[in-house]
Amino acid sequence: MTTEPRSEITEQPSSATILAPGHTFATVSDKIGSIVLARGTRFGWLVGFTLSFCLLMVLLVAVSILLMKGVGIWGINSPVGWGFAIINFVWWIGIGHAGTLISAILLLLRQTWRTSINRFAEAMTLFAVACAGLFPLLHMGRPWFAYWMTPYPSTMGLWPNFRSPLVWDVFAVTTYGTVSALFWFVGLIPDLATLRDRSKSRAARKAYGILAMGWRGSAAHWHRYEVASLLLAGLATPLVVSVHTVVSFDFTIGIGPGWHSTIFPPYFVAGAIYAGFAMVLLIAIPLRAVYGLQDFITVKHLRNMAKVLLATSMIVCYGYMMEAFFAWYSGNPGERFMILNRMTGPYAWTYWSLLACNLVTPQLLWFARVRDSVPALFVISLIVSFGMWLERFVIVVTSLSRDFLPSAWGMYYPTRWDYATFLGSIGLFLTLLFLFIRFLPMISIFEMRTLLPEAEVEDHAGH
Amino acid sequence: MPGTETPVYGLMAEFTDTTSIVAAARKAHDAGYRRMDAFSPFPIEELGEALGYHTRGRLPKLVLAGGAAGCLLGFALQYWCSAIDYPLNVGGRPLNSWPSFIPITFEMTILLASLVAVLGMLALNGLPRPYHPVFNVPEFRLASRDRFFLCIEASDEKFDPGTTRSFLEGLSPGHVYEVAS
Numbered sequence: 094m095t096t097e098p099r100s101e102i103t104e105q106p107s108s109a110t111i112l113a114p115g116h117t118f119a120t121v122s123d124k125i126g127s128i129v130l131a132r133g134t135r136f137g138w139l140v141g142f143t144l145s146f147c148l149l150m151v152l153l154v155a156v157s158i159l160l161m162k163g164v165g166i167w168g169i170n171s172p173v174g175w176g177f178a179i180i181n182f183v184w185w186i187g188i189g190h191a192g193t194l195i196s197a198i199l200l201l202l203r204q205t206w207r208t209s210i211n212r213f214a215e216a217m218t219l220f221a222v223a224c225a226g227l228f229p230l231l232h233m234g235r236p237w238f239a240y241w242m243t244p245y246p247s248t249m250g251l252w253p254n255f256r257s258p259l260v261w262d263v264f265a266v267t268t269y270g271t272v273s274a275l276f277w278f279v280g281l282i283p284d285l286a287t288l289r290d291r292s293k294s295r296a297a298r299k300a301y302g303i304l305a306m307g308w309r310g311s312a313a314h315w316h317r318y319e320v321a322s323l324l325l326a327g328l329a330t331p332l333v334v335s336v337h338t339v340v341s342f343d344f345t346i347g348i349g350p351g352w353h354s355t356i357f358p359p360y361f362v363a364g365a366i367y368a369g370f371a372m373v374l375l376i377a378i379p380l381r382a383v384y385g386l387q388d389f390i391t392v393k394h395l396r397n398m399a400k401v402l403l404a405t406s407m408i409v410c411y412g413y414m415m416e417a418f419f420a421w422y423s424g425n426p427g428e429r430f431m432i433l434n435r436m437t438g439p440y441a442w443t444y445w446s447l448l449a450c451n452l453v454t455p456q457l458l459w460f461a462r463v464r465d466s467v468p469a470l471f472v473i474s475l476i477v478s479f480g481m482w483l484e485r486f487v488i489v490v491t492s493l494s495r496d497f498l499p500s501a502w503g504m505y506y507p508t509r510w511d512y513a514t515f516l517g518s519i520g521l522f523l524t525l526l527f528l529f530i531r532f533l534p535m536i537s538i539f540e541m542r543t544l545l546p547e548a549e550v551e552d553h554a555g556h
Numbered sequence: 557m558p559g560t561e562t563p564v565y566g567l568m569a570e571f572t573d574t575t576s577i578v579a580a581a582r583k584a585h586d587a588g589y590r591r592m593d594a595f596s597p598f599p600i601e602e603l604g605e606a607l608g609y610h611t612r613g614r615l616p617k618l619v620l621a622g623g624a625a626g627c628l629l630g631f632a633l634q635y636w637c638s639a640i641d642y643p644l645n646v647g648g649r650p651l652n653s654w655p656s657f658i659p660i661t662f663e664m665t666i667l668l669a670s671l672v673a674v675l676g677m678l679a680l681n682g683l684p685r686p687y688h689p690v691f692n693v694p695e696f697r698l699a700s701r702d703r704f705f706l707c708i709e710a711s712d713e714k715f716d717p718g719t720t721r722s723f724l725e726g727l728s729p730g731h732v733y734e735v736a737s
Contacts, residue, residue, distance in 0.1 A: 118702035252637035261659040268663040290697035306684035314681045315599040321677035542598040551575045
């Protein structure tokens, strides 16, 4: 199909719109589809993919050495047995939650601005869950026995301990990964059909054709499709809250100082959305610049996400305040010592850096000029992502390194393999993301069509 | 296929905007055609209504059943393992410690309900189905881009190659195509 002239499309739409004026069904389909179907590869993509792939190889080396030598290559030891592995697990799974929030909760709330960001945010969820799942497996020491966590009739005659939050985690994270993948794939089916019908090469037509499963846009199919999407959104919404609640149970069910607290589930869920929105911004800003998607991911999107970032930062900071308040108000010497140790102990710098990143920095978002500045949003998102990682470091390490018994205290020093595994997981995430951008439409084409004014049906029979 | 009696799947009219396809579907439904389908590049609520899809169908009930099954299975699994197959007395605490079984019960509920929602949607839609006669019309590939199609099937009681064609042409479509079977 020949491409219609696009000269009338405003490349820099006014800040109040979520889609630049001038687009039609055809231009929306062609612009998003052509990113995937275009022959040749962009130089920027190649550079980004190469760097990510190098980081992925760092992960491969780190994991190979880990499997050869055991978890002793990491800095974990008694009393801090949960080092980077658990910090990274909680960080990654939290990042994933923004994708589900955007795709499910904002769908139920009829927030149409989510349309252009939900696809890659869902992909982000999927890849973040993949990175998250890696860490508890590696932390087991003998990952080849991971299946012992599942209930199956074994010759040992044993069952997993269903009263343990670690087993709840297995169910929560596998369910979350499965449902996220289903939700993502269901959203892709109509767009895969578009790619099937538009691709010129035989191989691409075959591949997209198999994945599209013969989708033909029948009204009866769309009707059921919409019902299924709504049901999935309704199911994913409580799921996303439950997953991070269960993750927080890993801490709260234990009696460690600073962990045994009722504020943890809501505070973890808010922190997850906070970190996740920062990551969505970190991905959206370069994507729209490199692929010229300013007419789809407009200033309004960035502004809305900045507001979500600010709101969730306030909830998270309420959590930090309440942690300190509970410690004082409980009168429990262990809890009081924990908060003083966080503020003045050997890891005090991590606590104050975390407050600088997560409490002070996002206050800049109160200013409309900062919310409208793309570079400022990128830098703030980077700082928030780092701050949320530090938060998990503070929770895991300060409580474990100094608990109730001074004779059992000990410091935690991460080794270079800890850092290598963490950086490597970022490589895995970015590699998957680059492959996704190259081979699948990063913006939901069919949902973008529904945003167009011409999608409206004029309400009079006949014309 | 050779011969004069080429099997025909139906007649298909092409439209370029949402208002005309909805109006056309409504008129075809009013004219008594039932075995027909409309095709669009995105969901149009009014189009489904024009073709007579007013209820949510069977899917929500199936999903509810899936969720209930997941809930029962999840709890039964934990109860059977902890209280029947391997009862372990931990300081005299109850074997059926149901509050700690809730998270897994909940996750299993969501998992089975979601699987039923997706697989049920695909199954009720008859997908995967790689081949369908409508794909025989070369222009049909625009149904996933910016065109709208209304196809009246030859198996409809009222279908007649001549009158149905003139009926469709009366709806002022862009084209009317014959869909080979």
